[in-house]
Amino acid sequence: MRSTTTRNSIPLKCTPQAAYEFVTTPDNWVGTHPVTAEVIGDNTGQSAVVGASWIEVIVHEGEAPFKAEWTVTEAIPGARWVIVAYELRGPREHCEIVYTFDEADGGTEFTRVMTVHSPSVDRHGVYLKKVKEALEG
Secondary structure, three states, X not given: OEEEEEEEEEEEOXXXXXXHHHHOOHXXXXXXXXOEEEEEOOOOOOOOOOOOEEEEEEXXXXXXXXXXXXXXXXXXXXXXXXXXXXXXXXXXXXXXXXXXXXXXXXXXXXXXXXXXXXXXXXXXXXXXXXXXXXXXX
16 A cells, blocks of 8 residues: 655644634635535534544546545644545545644644555556666666
């Protein structure tokens, strides 16, 4: 199984609590996250707490839409929020997203770390092995 992690961070001119409340409200994903077409579930208009689940309809350009069921596994208001999709595109693909909200320069440093564990072929690793074979014989 291969894992891919992406990390993004940006300063916000608001309190960590305000950022937390916005990001942890699934309905706010529509219109802010470029691949979120729809959010389906109960209480998606408020900050999601540990154990809460909802469905995100994801549309990547040029691909068929798919649904991911997210579950909150950790929630520390104003500081940290962790969600998991145990079956992202299939039963063996797992995704975890960790959001952190740190006070910085009178505002918030907002960070998102997403890790996807996938059984799919690691094309990058295959490429590197082929380069090695070509250069080393």
